[in-house]
Amino acid sequence: MIKVAIVDDHKILTEGLQGLIAASGLATVVNVAHSASECRQSLGFCKPDVLLLDVSLPDISGLDFCKEVKTEFPEIKILALTTHNEYSIVRQMLDNGASGYLIKNAMTEEILAGIKAVAAGEIFLCHEIDILMKRPKETHTWLSHREKELLKLVAEGLTNSEIAERIFLSPETIKSYRKNLLLKLDAKNTAVLVRIALEKKLI
Amino acid sequence: MIKVAIVDDHKILTEGLQGLIAASGLATVVNVAHSASECRQSLGFCKPDVLLLDVSLPDISGLDFCKEVKTEFPEIKILALTTHNEYSIVRQMLDNGASGYLIKNAMTEEILAGIKAVAAGEIFLCHEIDILMKRPKETHTWLSHREKELLKLVAEGLTNSEIAERIFLSPETIKSYRKNLLLKLDAKNTAVLVRIALEKKLI
DNA sequence: ATACAATACCCCCCAAATGGGGTTTTTATC
DNA sequence: GATAAAAACCCCATTTGGGGGGTATTGTAT
Structure with a gap:
């Protein structure tokens, strides 16, 4: 049993x-x-x-x-x-x-x-x-550790420079990450980015 | 029965x-x-x-x-x-x-x-x-029809001018609504606004 | 009657985000 | 040891958003 x-x-x-x-x-x-x-x-x-x-x-x-x-x-x-x-x-x-x-x-x-x-x-x-x-892998979104970390901080409302300070990176780096996130999640802007992140339970 | x-x-x-x-x-x-x-x-x-x-x-x-x-x-x-x-x-x-x-x-x-x-x-x-x-009324968030409508469009990723075109209002009006929404929901920026809206199931 | 909330509108200014183009280094993986 | 992916960085130009200050018109509830 x-x-x-x-x-x-x-x-x-x-x-x-x-x-x-x-x-x-x-x-x-x-x-x-x-x-x-x-x-x-x-x-x-x-x-x-x-x-x-x-x-x-x-x-x-x-x-x-x-x-x-x-x-x-x-x-x-x-x-x-x-x-x-x-x-x-x-x-x-x-x-x-x-x-x-x-x-x-x-x-x-x-x-x-x-x-x-x-x-x-x-x-x-x-x-x-x-x-x-x-389902084919392409239909799923999978983010790297850093990307997830960034996404969380964005959803918390931090600006690029605040994020940069927080995790000791250049603000320019944060910009690149955000651009990539918008691309990866097919989001037009931050509003959609946050919505998708929450809907797909990525953060 | x-x-x-x-x-x-x-x-x-x-x-x-x-x-x-x-x-x-x-x-x-x-x-x-x-x-x-x-x-x-x-x-x-x-x-x-x-x-x-x-x-x-x-x-x-x-x-x-x-x-x-x-x-x-x-x-x-x-x-x-x-x-x-x-x-x-x-x-x-x-x-x-x-x-x-x-x-x-x-x-x-x-x-x-x-x-x-x-x-x-x-x-x-x-x-x-x-x-x-x-619980006292103040602890709950309650939005007017227009505010909910706006919030939905913001979460869909529309910019102020796009929203203005869509619902036939001046872009300046949309700005005011957004300012109010940020205040009402105690959000620092759009990212937080969208997060709160989804978390509180306001939209 | 009047106070209140909702709706709609306007100005200025600056900070922040987006879009376009890139490079280099480190770290897994085969 | 080659290759690819992840991580980190940079510049320019433009759009969008946020903070501050407002006003006017409705309807409706007290």
Whole structure:
């Protein structure tokens, strides 16, 4: 029997999930938490095989929590279960050690299939996400570290010279980065740049 | 027995909800839809007393769908059930005719209490939302029609003169509006303006 | 009656962003 | 050891935005 733990702040969802998993006979729910900190306290002793993890948690980001859990308990397989269907979120989640990714409007059977697959050491993506990730690379936007850093500072409202001071670069360099960002994200100006960044969850 | 219909694209949640409502003995689920169009087709004959409605639907906005249902079937009480806890969303939902508002991490009992209350013709807000709405007016941002319109166009990347042409106003007027928006939303510049607008779901 | 909010308009000045063209160095990757 | 991508830098010209000051006209709620 696969031991499953759940972290999600939506109580109706966790209750529904518990019932669903119990009814399947495939796995047993050993712990339910509604925040990362709550989950952190119980992981040590309940030792689940699979952790169902939401990206939006009330305390810290599910992305960071995924990395944290994987560092402390590398043997626990993490299966993301969330509403986000953006490339960058899935990409980061997998890079942070997740073994699978489900979106919340996936079929019930997919959730059980996902639990089974990741428990067996496989990588599992639900249908919609699988299609998303297989799309040609050009349709996805991927920014370098520096570019992401710049984008964050721009979205915080810093001017070029303020950014330059902050990260010890020439204002001219910042200008180049911004030009590149406008090009890469196909944005006409800063307003659109910020909108796209937030919509694609790049920052 | 209260007749309840549900519209939400998260299948796990709708299944959980169905079980929960059935187990309570308070109400009976007469219909479950995963999109507005699906729901639209069934509302006519299943005639629910209460409609549990999510704000994010795959086809159209739950806000618009709320208004639509209220126009066609004024006797159906609408109870919003969603993750959004922003003032502007709640405000719009209530203005569009919703009788109640629940957030998805609310307690199970609150959902049942909400169904009971709105079926009885009352207005019901879950605890967290109640607190949010009771906060002094000054802490909420509320924009006029024109200001919202402007903000949308700014976020689309139009320059002042482009906006002026589009809505037949003087470019100087647009400048004034923008200055006001920066003040009202306490934004240093356009980048922050757009970020705040998206974060507070004002546009 | 009058005060208020919303709407629409105008001026000046300077700072900041955008668009165009570039170069060099460092750091992975094959 | 070649190659490519990322990171850092530079100049010119123009447009756009932001900060400061305003005014006038509506409608509407008290």
